[in-house]
Amino acid sequence: MSRYGDREDEVRRMLESPHPQVPADLAARAVARGTRLLHRDRAVRRALWALVVAAVLVFAVWASVDEPWQGPAETTPPVEGW
Template sequence: MSRGSSREDEVRRMLDGPHPQVPTDLAQQAAERGGRLLRRRRFTRWPVMLMAFAAVVAFTVWAVAAEPWQLPPAETTPPLDGW
């Protein structure tokens, strides 16, 4: 007997056996749990989005004040050789 057919036989025996009883309010419990998960996800999304927005604003303010794209002024002049 091959390994695949023994597994098939085992699955058939499990399916032919008694089936467990399903709670009558299973759909209602699933809907309530899904609602809780959605509310929790929505509640945690707002602070994260607020922090991301604050980070973008802080970076923009820093960039406007510091102007990192410009070269700093030279503090010393190059030596003048050969005059």
């Protein structure tokens, strides 16, 4: 018999066997876990946005104080005698 036939027979045996009992509070536990996951995801998203905003503010303050677009105030003197 082929492997496909073996798998098919195994699946049929599993489906014909009696199904296990489902815990009575399974739906309540699933809802509670889903709620926890949603709250955690929301908290992580808010923390990442706060980090992005803080990084933008730090960059803006640094740029306004240092003014990197101005360039250096003094340059090196020309090299003579080469």
